[in-house]
Amino acid sequence: MNRMSQNVYDNEHFYKGYTKIRNNKLSYNEMIEMPVMKEELPEIKGKKVLDIGCGMGKFIQYMLELNPEQIVGLDIYNNMINNAKEHIQDERVTFVVSNILSYETEIKFDVIVSSLAFHYIEDFNLLMEKLNKLLANDGILLFSTEHPLTTATKQQEIWSHVESRFNHYKLDHYFEESARPIGWLDTEVIRYHRTIGTLMNTIIDNGFIIERVIDTGNTEMSLKLWDEEHIMKVNHRPPFLVIKAKKS
Template sequence: MKQNIYDHPEFFQSYRTLRESEFNYNDLLEQPALRGVLPELKNKKVLDVGCGMGDFAKYCVKEQAREVVGVDISRNMIEAAQQRNSHERIHYVNMALEDFQLRQHEFDVVVSSLALHYIKDYDVAIKKINGSLKKMGVFVFSIEHPIVTARRNMDNWTVDKENNRSHFAVDHYQEEGERQQHWYIDGIVKYHRTFSTLVNELILNGFQVEQVIEPIPDSKAVKSLPKIINEMRRPSFMIIRAKKVW
């Protein structure tokens, strides 16, 4: 069964409150870095995998994308997207990527923000995305960094007697597979993959890796959210840009 945590009432409300806060990691760190490696979107057809509440889809329209298709497994997310970020050039689909029937060579750009670590079969998803892209199309995605997902319980910061973070522990790195985490609620399922798996599956499925980013906060982000300085000790996110070559 595919996980759909964003339709859990308690989780969704907590997550929505987080994203609507003035300062958060997505808006200060992940999104600026992801948008910074995008190709030009003008007149392009874009697939947004795990579109959430539609903020990125709306960004694409502002960048003059010809059409945007946003797909998300969560009905809550799609309803919020339709309320907050509707546009005549955006089409939202309430469906898991695994079930969504994509036409071959349909999109110029595919983007996924922090969604692929929820998908069990990464290789299948990459094949599907490759098939949906036109030749030389661009795929950009962000995920939780593999050092964050590595440890089995994903409880990685070690604190001292004064409750200060002394170091970030990495363990079980080569043991790929399911991880469960408490994040607002118990039982959040994510999938850990090594960096080599993330990259090699792209190469094996017709992509050329063009850029890998481990975002770090700028001074403005640190001033807005002081705790984000911990990104200098370990990265929360990884962003990969790849081009379809076959």
Template sequence: MINQKEMNNIYDNEQFFEQYAQMSRSRQGLSGAGEWHQFKDMFPDLTGKQVLDLGCGYGWHCKYAVECGASQVLGIDLSEKMIQEAQGKNADPKIRYEVCGLETYGYPADSFDCVISNLVLHYVRDLDEIYGRVYRTLKEDGVFLVNIEHPAFTAGINEDWEYDKNGNPTCWPIDNYFYPGERTTHFLGQHVVKQHHTLEQILMGLLNAGFHLEAVKEAYPSEDMMEIPGMKDEMRRPMMLLIKAVK
């Protein structure tokens, strides 16, 4: 089952949300996301398509889908604060936003041409359950686009580097990789509960659900982001895993 209680509490926490709002991906949208230069190339033709965004956050991907010609987009997120931001920043007559968790949404059969899940599945304990529901709600040849924290990242101890005496990162320690489950990390000044999944669980779960994999990418920052402080260190270990799966 999905750890919805923790998800809801942390993203609707005032202090946490204020910090989240300062992140480049919050302020600049998709252009501020280091993985976007890879993820956007995985999107199918959305002209006239029905799109579902699971964990839509500020609604950046919803608005992008409309800009790409989608006829109707539904963005759901458990956080009321996220939905309020989406309605303010990325409103459009073709987009409907709804406060709803991944486990409570109905997933009507054969209803969507594309389902997007951006940085939410690492909060999900039972990936297979969600994979099955997404497969059901997609139309034939429908596309499931996934951006999930990479297993090498979620297996990192406290999801942080080890540092030398001068505060420089020396290595990214990994432990208990083959023990999936709950991980408590420190993010934006708060303790955040996530779920670690192995690469096999993530990919084979999609195959076992009936999907075939069209593309798998490990995210790295674009060349024009390399001068941002700390960005070169993002080349030392993967942080996100991008997947395009087709029904």
């Protein structure tokens, strides 16, 4: 199973819960992940951009301010694309309901971005092979994924607490690369755990040069706006991994 066979975001109960989380300005996305993605985004003025798993189009709204020539927003969920279309009416943007592995186009993209989608795709090698074909020569791939240190554990209760001593995040089954079902918003969601080495080597093996690897930690925004507990949890472990690579 991979993300393309999970219809959770087209389930109205799940979708409403997700939308509430995603629209929270104090969410992990806004406080931790997006500041890094925006910082690492290459020059896109006059460029063709593909956003994989574009969701409600929040990153696209930001990128439009940077004057790209064209953006294609790709997502497999009708709810997501319909939401994005409601909020973005710009002739430079095209929204497509499709999964990335079956997506076909004549466009060669200068930049491909993806926010927290790739850990839902089972075959990472096939994904990287596909992205290499979609990118123009010297094109840039920038994506975030749930950090392998967070996807490794098979336990549903991910934090342990020893009173008066410390909290710690559970790490187990790190080298067992497989599906990781989790309960989220009263729904079972399937993520795929891969080691950091597998991520790096698969990217390299498919014709990319890795330029940046970032373990996301607290940002100026999170340190200013979050409470002590949220800050502590991020200090204990990086929630996301951001990778920037160039097609060689």
